[in-house]
Amino acid sequence: MSVNPPPSPSAKQRSPLVELLLIAAPVVATMTSYTLMQFVDKLMVSRIGPDPIYVGAQGNGGLAAFVFISVMMGMITVINTYVSQNLGAGKPQNAPAYVATGVWLSVVYWLIVMLPFGLILPYVFEMIRETPVGPGAAAELVNLDRRDQLAVSYGRILIYGSVITMTCRAVAQYFYGMHKPVVILLASLIGNIVNLVFNVILIFGPNAPVATGYSTIDGGFEAAASVARSLGIPAMGVEGAGWATLLGTLVELAIPLGYFLSPKYHRLYNTRSRAVWRVSIKHAKDIFRIGWPGALMFGNEMICWSFFMVYLVGTFGTLHSTAGWIAHQWMTLSFMPTVGISVAMTATVGKCLGMKRPDLAIQRAWLGLMLAVAYMSFCAICFVVFRHDLVRLFVQRDTSPEDMETIVTLGSRFLIATAAFQFFDGIAMSLSGALRGAGDTRWTGLVTLILSWSIIVCGGLAMVRFMPELGSLGPWIAAATYIVILAMCILYRWQSGKWKTISLLGNSSDLSPDATVTQAATDAASMGVSGAAGDPLASPK
Numbered sequence: 001m002s003v004n005p006p007p008s009p010s011a012k013q014r015s016p017l018v019e020l021l022l023i024a025a026p027v028v029a030t031m032t033s034y035t036l037m038q039f040v041d042k043l044m045v046s047r048i049g050p051d052p053i054y055v056g057a058q059g060n061g062g063l064a065a066f067v068f069i070s071v072m073m074g075m076i077t078v079i080n081t082y083v084s085q086n087l088g089a090g091k092p093q094n095a096p097a098y099v100a101t102g103v104w105l106s107v108v109y110w111l112i113v114m115l116p117f118g119l120i121l122p123y124v125f126e127m128i129r130e131t132p133v134g135p136g137a138a139a140e141l142v143n144l145d146r147r148d149q150l151a152v153s154y155g156r157i158l159i160y161g162s163v164i165t166m167t168c169r170a171v172a173q174y175f176y177g178m179h180k181p182v183v184i185l186l187a188s189l190i191g192n193i194v195n196l197v198f199n200v201i202l203i204f205g206p207n208a209p210v211a212t213g214y215s216t217i218d219g220g221f222e223a224a225a226s227v228a229r230s231l232g233i234p235a236m237g238v239e240g241a242g243w244a245t246l247l248g249t250l251v252e253l254a255i256p257l258g259y260f261l262s263p264k265y266h267r268l269y270n271t272r273s274r275a276v277w278r279v280s281i282k283h284a285k286d287i288f289r290i291g292w293p294g295a296l297m298f299g300n301e302m303i304c305w306s307f308f309m310v311y312l313v314g315t316f317g318t319l320h321s322t323a324g325w326i327a328h329q330w331m332t333l334s335f336m337p338t339v340g341i342s343v344a345m346t347a348t349v350g351k352c353l354g355m356k357r358p359d360l361a362i363q364r365a366w367l368g369l370m371l372a373v374a375y376m377s378f379c380a381i382c383f384v385v386f387r388h389d390l391v392r393l394f395v396q397r398d399t400s401p402e403d404m405e406t407i408v409t410l411g412s413r414f415l416i417a418t419a420a421f422q423f424f425d426g427i428a429m430s431l432s433g434a435l436r437g438a439g440d441t442r443w444t445g446l447v448t449l450i451l452s453w454s455i456i457v458c459g460g461l462a463m464v465r466f467m468p469e470l471g472s473l474g475p476w477i478a479a480a481t482y483i484v485i486l487a488m489c490i491l492y493r494w495q496s497g498k499w500k501t502i503s504l505l506g507n508s509s510d511l512s513p514d515a516t517v518t519q520a521a522t523d524a525a526s527m528g529v530s531g532a533a534g535d536p537l538a539s540p541k
Contacts, residue, residue: 083177088354293445
């Protein structure tokens with residue numbers, strides 16, 4: 001591997017905060033990709049018609065699909081940890097095998113879990129619909145049945161195409177760990193453009209949606225309708241949103257995979273060699289060893305949030321479901337950038353510990369924490385101040401005044417509840433990423449499992465049972481309580497310092513600690529992320 005000379009001591013250094021932002025900013029943008037696709041899907045389907053079932057259908061179907069996708073995503077996220085620690089230890093050539101193993105694990109998981117789940121999805125919604133918790137749900141069985149049929153159609157498309165989504169995330173973790181997130185940024189931008197274009201074509205077909213009053217947007221809608229007419233594409237409604245998301249994700253996978261398999265990366269890291277792509281039980285065990293708590297945490301949280309949205313909130317009726325999904329969409333859009341900061345902290349802390357520098361890991365973790373809580377606090381203020389406008393964005397103008405008022409009132413209350421835990425969500429997500437970079441995943445996974453079931457599920461049911469006057473707002477209060485307590489637990493774990501005793505790479509390196517730091521700084525310099533000996537992560541301008 002060709003190596004550029006390290007920067008001179010006289011080179012002007014970037015501050016640690018700037019360095020973290022340079023790593024985190026592209027990751028933040030890329031981590032919002034799937035969520036942004038869901039946001040666009042929800043916004044587009046809300047324009048199908050005034051009937052307030054489409055937003056709830058897309059939300060329920062998307063969340064149902066993501067429950068089991070998130071299990072594998074939680075597992076393969078630790079690819080970032082192994083890649084970044086090998087980069088910090090001066091052994092980046094060891095990283096590609098973890099990516100290949102992540103791809104094989106995704107394919108196997110898709111065959112044995114995702115495909116069967118897609119087959120039974122209609123029965124899952126039927127079971128939920130037959131046991132409503134909301135007092136007004138019985139009167140809305142017809143609407144709930146229509147909503148769930150659309151949800152199954154949308155969810156199945158995402159489930160059957162989930163092998164693309166999971167493989168995309170496995171490859172993305174490599175570039176995060178190598179501190180090359182711009183590759184994934186490019187892919188996510190193009191993928192979202194593809195999703196937007198096909199959303200308009202496939203959802204509405206030859207019929208452009210209701211005029212928005214903006215000439216550029218209306219012109220784009222009409223152009224998409226013209227394409228649909230010329231190609232004979234019918235209006236597919238909610239299903240069209242699912243196919244558009246799948247096409248966008250396929251593009252999002254193709255770009256980083258092309259980079260990974262390119263002649264340059266193969267020359268540097270043997271990314272196309274048989275040794276890398278051979279099924280490796282050793283690498284699968286490594287991923288499972290620290291990845292299962294993440295899989296448990298991600299999957300379990302998605303199950304609990306699905307129960308929360310589909311059952312506790314959704315069966316109060318279609319208006320409650322629509323308002324809940326609007327608030328949930330804004331909540332998701334707000335915290336996905338913080339998930340991006342969390343991923344960047346995993347890469348940064350992992351690299352610091354690979355370099356035997358826990359002191360730098362602590363500095364970067366606190367910087368990331370402050371950045372996350374500042375951003376989440378800003379989101380909380382926006383949720384309170386602009387809550388009515390944020391809800392109305394997802395409600396079509398020709399919706400009946402009574403339904404409009406109900407949705408806006410409910411959604412505004414849900415957004416206030418969401419605002420109450422934004423600060424604590426910033427703590428929980430940022431420090432969980434830092435702990436993941438150190439390989440400390442088991443404790444966080446178990447705590448999340450216990451708290452989510454005891455507070456979101458049992459606490460939400462208790463609010464409905466013992467405080468019925470709160471209605472669907474009660475479960476949101478339980479969810480806010482869960483986030484606050486979880487944040488305090490994760491902060492305690494980080495402060496305990498137990499993560500400093502974990503060794504993922506063992507003593508396999510033939511470099512001494514000091515030599516490892518020097519070699520890592522030199523290797524990283526060739527990739528544009530190294531600095532002077534005083535702060536090996538700080539890059540020269």
